[in-house]
Amino acid sequence: MKHRVIQWSTGNVGFHSLRHLIRHPDVELVGVHAHDPAKQGRDAGALCGLPEDTGVVATGDVEALLALGADAVVYTAKGETRPQEVIPELAGILRAGIDVVSTTPIFLIWPAHAQPEWRDPLEQACRDGGSTLYVNGIDPGFSGDALPLAALQLADRIDEVRVQELVDYSTYEDPDFTGVSFGFGRDADYTPPLALPGVLRGAWGGMVELLAAALGVKLDEIREHYDRVYAADSFETPMMSVPRGGCEAVRFQLEGVVDGRVRIVTEHVNRLRDDAAPDWPRPPADRAGVHRCIVTGNPGVQLECFVTGEDGDHNTGGVQATATRLINAIPAVRAHAPGIVSSLDLPATPSRNLARD
Ligand SMILES: NC(=O)c1ccc[n+]([C@@H]2O[C@H](COP(=O)([O-])OP(=O)(O)OC[C@H]3O[C@@H](n4cnc5c(N)ncnc54)[C@H](OP(=O)(O)O)[C@@H]3O)[C@@H](O)[C@H]2O)c1
Incomplete structure (x- = not known):
């Protein structure tokens, strides 16, 4: 059974996350969120430089995305400079019963470290939606x-x-x-x-x-x-x-x-x-x-x-690994009880995507 996943944002990390999600045999990409109007309406494949269209088109319509019945969101929007927008957006996804693996805000790597004004609404949203939030990456992470x-x-x-x-x-x-x-x-x-x-x-x-x-x-x-x-x-x-x-x-x-x-x-x-x-x-x-x-x-x-990226560059590798660290955690996060979790709450989350070609 494939995980039905939405990619939320298509910036530095989101670009690579999309490429990994589209090509992952255990994932079905069901939606893409883009804030930038120039990206809305474009196919996910084109947005991450892949040659084939996926049939999944980026949108800024949050309600439509939440209604897709997704199992998980990979959330990679810019977070640290705009928590007043990101926290309610994350809370809305969690309240809709969708698990979230996120690269941001990085202060949630260890949930107790986050200020209560940012953490409490997310914990409440997890309780309301029966959902789980995991924030990680390569560093911090x-x-x-x-x-x-x-x-x-x-x-x-x-x-x-x-x-x-x-x-x-x-x-x-x-x-x-x-x-x-x-x-x-x-x-x-x-x-x-x-x-x-x-x-x-x-x-x-x-x-x-x-x-x-x-x-x-x-x-x-x-x-x-x-x-x-x-x-x-x-x-x-x-x-x-x-x-x-x-x-x-x-x-x-x-x-x-x-x-x-x-x-x-x-x-x-x-x-x-x-x-x-x-x-x-x-x-x-x-x-x-x-x-x-x-x-x-x-x-x-x-x-x-x-780490080395698919273009041979170490910084690309770091950005890819930031995304894959979270994509690999989707099964464990889905299996976990509701709440905000850290790496100490989860089992090891290795990739199981053994190359088939
Ligand atoms: N822990 C780690 O190892 C690690 C590593 C790298 C990054 N990060 C974190 O991951 C997050 C994403 O990093 P990034 O380098 O991918 O960032 P980025 O490219 O600057 O931005 C990511 C995306 O956020 C969306 N966005 C930006 N401003 C917005 C706004 N005002 N309203 C709504 N959406 C907005 C845009 O999505 P669209 O283009 O789709 O509209 C943008 O492309 C950051 O918070 C960063 O700190 C963590």
Whole structure:
């Protein structure tokens, strides 16, 4: 029996999610939501660059989509900057009895981390509709749950668990959100959103809290650090043009403190060119990006994850994996009792889509 699925939004992640859903043997794509009027009325296949029409046409008609009798929605609309629109929209889907796997808002990776004003209406909607919501992705998401939880299975005494995303973002064509919020291309006078107190904690802190829960420890606090370096000369990337003096690399870190000691760390180093910030941690020499977990203790354990997209690019791979992490979770989410769930509530959710050609 195929899962009847609606793809909600067709941006960076939604584009790839659609491609995976259309080609997935266990999924029937029954609907597509597009906010952009220029996309409404277009076939799902065309919207994600596939040669064949699917017969499923994008619409902005929410009522019509909710009436399709879908089993699940893959929700990938832009969320963090517009929770006042996204939370009611998600609640409407859940209230209609449809399970949702979503890349957003990322503060729901660990539901207890979310502000009650955003979480409570969604919990109520799950109760009303008998439905389940799961928010995840690659980072935050897989890198901060499945990866360290795998590493910790080989550990004994743990001094520190560190999760790293060390990724060259130059080919990540998201200048308007990632570019602006990280501060890429801007000079030192610009204060990007991620540098504002509480923003990093709000966005990625759920990863630290999830790991604390997995370890069975109580956090004293989560500390934030944000740092950047500036280009000595101008250069071009697919993401943006970086002027001389513009930010070319960002490093940030959240530190979960237990009994006065830093025990759980999530760290990002994102560059726009390979030789930026040479002293900061980097992926292995032959790689443009890595998601890594380092458990310091006895024994020490290190796991590394490399993703590659269908065009050969690591950033495409990251966006595809963000979508597939959720598509693979659809059976487990459908089988779960109503409510907002985290990765700690679900079994492992591997792909079972063994190639048949
Ligand atoms: N956890 C992770 O690993 C991870 C990784 C990547 C992204 N994310 C999250 O996933 C979400 C989507 O990311 P993305 O890169 O795909 O974003 P995006 O391309 O900027 O936007 C996604 C789509 O959201 C819809 N949208 C944008 N503004 C809207 C508005 N004002 N009203 C209604 N719909 C609007 C549009 O859909 P249409 O074009 O169809 O109209 C747009 O294409 C973000 O919230 C991001 O933080 C998480």
